[in-house]
Amino acid sequence: MIRKLILRILKNLKFIPNTLLLKIRHEYYCGEKLDLNNPKTFNEKICWLKLFFHVPLLTQLADKYLVRSYVEEKIGAEFLNKLYKVYYKVEDINFDELPNQFVLKGVHGSSLNIIVKDKSKLDIEKAKKTMQKWMKHCQYKKVGLEWAYKNIQPKIIAEKFLKEEGKEVINDYKFFCFNGEPKFLQIDIERGIKDYRCFYNLNWEKLPFTTIKKVYFEEEVEKPSNFDEMKILAKKLADNLPFARVDFYSVQGKTYFGEITFYPGDGKEEFTPFEYNCSIGDYLKLPEIPKQQQIITVF
Incomplete structure (x- = not known):
């Protein structure tokens, strides 16, 4: 209990070196020590990528x-x-130039969204205040040292609101790709309402795991008619990166790109049953780093 309290205090201190800070945050949120010398779980390897895989392309791909x-x-x-x-x-x-329905997104972080289904009901001044906060937001500093976001210039985009008849929220199909190969996908259902989640393999067979923080969707999900197309597109976009989650939407059989993510759940997304944290981690083959960068355990 005392250690948990100490970790809670330390995890927000800005002067702590990044390696130590990630170790503190990982233990606080996941309840286990972070081994960066010999990472095995998916989350450990995501943390390793935050610290060491700093390729300029990531900045472009994380920018929406x-x-x-x-x-x-x-x-x-x-x-x-x-x-x-x-x-x-x-x-x-x-706002006068925008249609009645649209989505505003901050390109430089996650969960920076305002969904407008009826512009006449939008509190514009409130929306502006929210977006002013977005413009000061730094995903790298404020969330979890997610390097890909570090150098993104804050900006906002307005996009078409995607919808499908009979659904309040369209499904989100998220392909987990390792070294450019999609291995399985996460499906988020009724996101922002009931937040259901489940996982399927590439043969559209339901997988026996989920993530702790979401409600497991017990029913079968209808396979979208463009599923095979999404698989091919995910592979092309992942393009041999050590790890990339490539997201799509399907609207009346048409595929729409969503985003590319490198750090799902900020490296704190625990799978259940627990053994899948390691099973999924086995897919992720980390690139080599120079010996002088090898980590000595401090915490």
């Missing part, structure tokens, strides 16, 4: 605006959602 040019080059512009505009200042947003 700049990633569009990468997607266009790799698979084609037809898989991109409609972009209304990109804004570098909140005061530049002209």
Whole structure:
């Protein structure tokens, strides 16, 4: 109990070196020591990537605006959602120019979204205040040292609101790709409402695990007609990266790119049953780093 309290205090201190800070946060949130010399679980390896895999391409792909040019080059512009505009200042947003339904996103972090289903009911001043906070947000500093976000210029995009008849929220299909190969996918259902989740393999067979913080979806999920297309596109976009989660939406059989993520759940997403933390970790083959960068356990 005392150690937990100490960890709670230490995890927010800014002067602690990154390696030690990740060890503190991992133990606090996951309840286990973080082994960066010999990482085995999926979360341990995600933490390792945060510290050591610093490829400039990651910055472009984590940026929800700049990633569009990468997607266009790799698979084609037809898989991109409609972009209304990109804004570098909140005061530049002209709500009169936007349609009745749209989505505002901060490109430089996660969960920076305002979904507008009826513009006449939108509290514009409140939305502006929220977005002003977004512009000061640094995912790298404030969340979990997610390096890909460190150098992204804050900005906001307005996109088309994707919807499908009979569904309040469309499903989110998230492909876990290791060294460029999709291995399985996570399906988020009724996100933001009931937050159901389940996992399927690439043969559309339900897998016997989920994540601790989400409600397991007990029923079978109907296979989308464009599932095979999404598998092919995920492979093209993952492009031999050690790990990338490539997200898509399916609307009336049409595939829309969602985003590319490198640190699901900030490296704190625990799978249950527990053994799948290691089983999934086995898929992730970490790149080599110079010997002088090898870590000595401090904490």
